[in-house]
Amino acid sequence: MIHIDFLSSIYPLSAAKVVDIGAGDGTYARELARAGAQVTAIEIDEVKLEQLQANSHPNMQAMLGRAEAIPLADGSQDLACMFFSLHHVPEEVQEAALREITRVVKPGGRLHIVEPFPYGSMFDVVRMIEEETKVRRRSHALMRDLAQRDGFQLLEHKDYVLTRVFDDFDALLTKIVYSDQKRSNALPDVREEMQQVFDLVGETTPEGRAFHQPCAAYHFALNAAG
Numbered sequence: 342m343i344h345i346d347f348l349s350s351i352y353p354l355s356a357a358k359v360v361d362i363g364a365g366d367g368t369y370a371r372e373l374a375r376a377g378a379q380v381t382a383i384e385i386d387e388v389k390l391e392q393l394q395a396n397s398h399p400n401m402q403a404m405l406g407r408a409e410a411i412p413l414a415d416g417s418q419d420l421a422c423m424f425f426s427l428h429h430v431p432e433e434v435q436e437a438a439l440r441e442i443t444r445v446v447k448p449g450g451r452l453h454i455v456e457p458f459p460y461g462s463m464f465d466v467v468r469m470i471e472e473e474t475k476v477r478r479r480s481h482a483l484m485r486d487l488a489q490r491d492g493f494q495l496l497e498h499k500d501y502v503l504t505r506v507f508d509d510f511d512a513l514l515t516k517i518v519y520s521d522q523k524r525s526n527a528l529p530d531v532r533e534e535m536q537q538v539f540d541l542v543g544e545t546t547p548e549g550r551a552f553h554q555p556c557a558a559y560h561f562a563l564n565a566a567g
């Protein structure tokens with residue numbers, strides 16, 4: 342998993358207390374737990390929370406919660422992670438989410454945010470069901486802005502490409518559409534066109550159809566001077 346490979350190359354995960362905010366079905370929370378971290382996976386969506394709980398790990402607990410109201414004690418975490426979730430947090434509560442992160446992470450602890458750019462073959466397919474250009478641009482602007490703020494010391498920044506492979510179109514729908522009610526409702530109107538884009542831009546590999554998502558990872562130290 343490229344996200345965790347990069348993170349573990351710059352931060353020692355073993356025994357670290359880590360909150361994964363907007364954990365989805367828990368793909369990365371489990372990777373963090375396997376790497377030895379004590380993980381709390383926070384998810385706003387009850388259906389995804391069930392998936393998290395069904396596929397947990399001994400080092401991992403899953404909780405219903407929101408980035409802007411994290412159900413954890415002050416200074417209780419070494420590291421907060423957001424993998425592809427910042428652009429899903431509504432703009433009007435993003436600053437509240439950042440305040441919550443600085444509250445639950447201990448002084449000198451870390452914040453690791455990875456956000457997808459609004460381009461790439463994975464984006465070409467996703468945008469058929471949900472147009473995210475604006476929110477993704479905004480989240481990248483916010484990460485660049487954070488790097489200039491007091492209390493957020495940018496330690497690492499890396500752009501890389503996340504590649505996801507799906508057996509077929511239905512496997513992609515299962516991963517990115519069926520677990521989301523809004524996207525499921527939108528599917529009948531766009532399904533045919535979406536399948537055409539899948540067939541057109543998906544790279545044929547021995548493992549299945551591959552889709553590329555360029556993204557940026559920002560790794561901050563929080564309130565390091567405090």
Ligand SMILES: C[S@@+](CC[C@H](N)C(=O)[O-])C[C@H]1O[C@@H](n2cnc3c(N)ncnc32)[C@H](O)[C@@H]1O
Pocket residue numbers: 362363364365366367368369383384385386389406407408409423424425426429430431
């Ligand atoms: C694109 S998914 C990413 C899931 C997972 N991190 C991954 O990379 O596979 C974004 C997730 O953020 C969650 N989310 C949306 N708004 C949120 C909020 N305010 N607080 C916490 N999670 C939120 C969504 O329910 C969704 O599971």
